[in-house]
Amino acid sequence: DADVTQTPRNRITKTGKRIMLECSQTKGHDRMYWYRQDPGLGLRLIYYSFDVKDINKGEISDGYSVSRQAQAKFSLSLESAIPNQTALYFCATSDWTGGNEQFFGPGTRLTVL
Amino acid sequence: AQKVTQAQTEISVVEKEDVTLDCVYETRDTTYYLFWYKQPPSGELVFLIRRNSFDEQNEISGRYSWNFQKSTSSFNFTITASQVVDSAVYFCALSEANDYKLSFGAGTTVTVRA
Numbered sequence: 001d002a003d004v005t006q007t008p009r010n011r012i013t014k015t016g017k018r019i020m021l022e023c024s025q026t027k028g029h030d031r032m033y034w035y036r037q038d039p040g041l042g043l044r045l046i047y048y049s050f051d052v053k054d055i056n057k058g059e060i061s062d063g064y065s066v067s068r069q070a071q072a073k074f075s076l077s078l079e080s081a082i083p084n085q086t087a088l089y090f091c092a093t094s095d096w097t098g099g100n101e102q103f104f105g106p107g108t109r110l111t112v113l
Numbered sequence: 114a115q116k117v118t119q120a121q122t123e124i125s126v127v128e129k130e131d132v133t134l135d136c137v138y139e140t141r142d143t144t145y146y147l148f149w150y151k152q153p154p155s156g157e158l159v160f161l162i163r164r165n166s167f168d169e170q171n172e173i174s175g176r177y178s179w180n181f182q183k184s185t186s187s188f189n190f191t192i193t194a195s196q197v198v199d200s201a202v203y204f205c206a207l208s209e210a211n212d213y214k215l216s217f218g219a220g221t222t223v224t225v226r227a
Contacts (some may be wrong), residue, residue: 031213040122042204050213058214089198090158092215098207099146099165102215104158 003027004105006091012111020079021108023091029103030107032074034058034066037088037107046089050073081112116140117207119218126195127226134190134221137204142166144210146186147181152202160217161203164188195225 013019023032030051035043035058042064043056046067055066063085067075078085088109092102117136118213126132138147147160162172163170164181170190203219 023201040219042117042119042219043206043215044217048214060123086165088156092212099163100213100215101146101148101160101163103135104159106157109156 001072002024004091004093006105006108008108010109011083012113014113015053015080015082017081017112019081019110021076021089021091021110023074023076023105025072025091025093025103027093027103027107028071029093030071032068033092033094033102034076035090035092036060036085037090038069043090046076063067067101078079078110078112079109084113086110086112114153116216117205117218119205119221121221123222124217125226128196129194129223130225131169132192132195132223132225134192134200134203134205135221136190136218138186138188138205138207140186140207142211144207146208146210148206148208148215149179149188149190150204150206152200152204156194158204161190192223194222197225199223200225224226 007022033048034046037043044060049068065077090107091105094102145166147164151159160212178191180189203223204214204218204220
């Protein structure tokens with residue numbers, strides 16, 4: 001089984017709808033991250049969490065919110081989806097040791113019509 | 114300011130040619146980590162290598178090799194004798210010791226033609 005899983009893998013929705021993307025991990029890592037990928041821009045950090053009680057905004061947090069329900073679960077919500085949030089979304093985890101190697105989920109492709 | 118620059122947007126080669134991907138980074142930290150990830154057409158991100166700022170030794174792994182030069186703030190990646198399966202987007206990324214976030218470059222799309 002994959003260490004980092006994301007659901008759903010693909011989602012098409014309409015403008016104004018509320019969407020939740022879920023991430024679960026079995027690596028036992030404390031740190032979890034949400035990124036979005038747009039063509040030509042690489043991956044950009046939306047939110048990150050270093051433990052259950054710690055939530056931090058990344059460089060592009062506007063329009064998004066997150067919830068860290070447990071060490072293993074980190075959800076990303078779009079309260080009112082808009083077309084420019086169409087992107088590929090990745091969840092990642094890392095532990096506290098030096099090096100910050102991050103382990104990525106398979107990605108969620110979101111299309112907002 | 115962008116911390117990681119991958120100036121090459123796309124590279125197209127014929128199978129068996131060598132291809133070098135450039136990565137230039139910017140940081141004021143003395144301790145930092147550099148990464149390369151591969152994203153094949155299926156979309157997942159595959160970790161290739163991590164290098165810390167204190168280790169400037171070049172590394173070779175099969176057909177892959179990496180050249181880290183602190184003097185030019187570069188961490189270049191070479192695929193030797195490329196194969197069609199090497200076709201992917203390749204990302205360079207930087208993590209600063211006090212930050213623990215990854216800053217990604219924009220990626221370089223490599224197409225290897227048979």
